Amino acid sequence: MVVQTETVADGVLLVRLNRPDARNALNMELRTRLAEVFLALADDPAVRCVVVTGSPKVFAAGADIKEMAESGAIEMMGRRILRLWKPLADCPKPVIAAVNGVALGGGCELAMHADIIVAGEGARFGQPEVKVGIMPGGGATQRLVRAVGVYRAMRMMLTGEPVTAAEALSMGLVSEVVADDTVLDRALEMARAIAAMPPLAVQQIKETVYAGLDGSLAGGLLLERKAFEILFASADQKEGMRAFIEKRSPTFEGK
Structure with a gap:
């Protein structure tokens, strides 16, 4: 193989x-x-x-x-x-x-x-x-x-x-x-x-970085802002921030 x-x-x-x-x-x-x-x-x-x-x-x-x-x-x-x-x-x-x-x-x-x-x-x-x-x-x-x-x-x-x-x-x-x-x-x-990180956030980071590489700074920043906002619809965002407040380790499920 x-x-x-x-x-x-x-x-x-x-x-x-x-x-x-x-x-x-x-x-x-x-x-x-x-x-x-x-x-x-x-x-x-x-x-x-x-x-x-x-x-x-x-x-x-x-x-x-x-x-x-x-x-x-x-x-x-x-x-x-x-x-x-x-x-x-x-x-x-x-x-x-x-x-x-x-x-x-x-x-x-x-x-x-x-x-x-x-x-x-x-x-x-x-x-x-x-x-x-x-x-x-x-x-x-x-x-x-x-x-x-x-x-x-x-x-x-x-x-x-x-x-x-x-x-x-x-x-x-x-x-x-x-x-x-x-x-x-x-x-x-x-x-x-x-x-171990939240999969949706990881995916959005990678996607936004490469999508913005060949564009303008303003366009890249807009992509970043939209991706940032979308992640607030995820269960992982709620879990991550609650875990931070409660001083415990988060469990991310990619949802």
């Missing part, structure tokens, strides 16, 4: 890339299975947070070059790769990428589909597509620029050279850097904390 899934705690689903012999290169089988997993979990109320990881040695080394080396343009168009990225991009649940080792090309783009990236100290991030005669095709020309700014993004894409975890943190590409042997534990700890 090229993608393994496991429920590791209440509300937390672990999604693991599993092509060890190919350094988790993203071939069509893996991409298709990953899209299927994300389509299913999007509508699963039992899933409140998702952690995506690779192995302790490599997150994902990029697209499977052997699979595409002799392909033509029409064949590449027919693969409709964007269709396979869409379930990840549209996932309504919070996604955390736990990155050890290299996240290159499509692997870096996969990590950037997450909402939070936890990286090991030895992790490396890069977009080396230019070195094999192509360019990023999984969103880096847009997501990387938005994450780190045009000048840092252009350096990574035009030279093809990777950055260290420390550099990625300083430029805003990752959320947190931890010891290599604690990456998955830290990501799961964070996922458990998010899964």
Whole structure:
């Protein structure tokens, strides 16, 4: 199985890339299975947070070059790769990428589909597509620029050279850097904390942030205000505020 899934705690689903012999290169089988997993979990109320990881040695080394080396343009168009990225991009649940080792090309783009990236100290991030005669095709020309700014993004894409975890943190590409042997534990700890939060509020935060990214400040603030007000119709809002007043732990049900 090229993608393994496991429920590791209440509300937390672990999604693991599993092509060890190919350094988790993203071939069509893996991409298709990953899209299927994300389509299913999007509508699963039992899933409140998702952690995506690779192995302790490599997150994902990029697209499977052997699979595409002799392909033509029409064949590449027919693969409709964007269709396979869409379930990840549209996932309504919070996604955390736990990155050890290299996240290159499509692997870096996969990590950037997450909402939070936890990286090991030895992790490396890069977009080396230019070195094999192509360019990023999984969103880096847009997501990387938005994450780190045009000048840092252009350096990574035009030279093809990777950055260290420390550099990625300083430029805003990752959320947190931890010891290599604690990456998955830290990501799961964070996922458990998010899964314990009110699901409707979590969903509205994610939806509002991304919906407002490409719009005006005024439009984004309007979206925020409407989402804020709508949450007062939820049972979780009443439970959360009553629990705060009564000095007890709340129990959120996503209602």
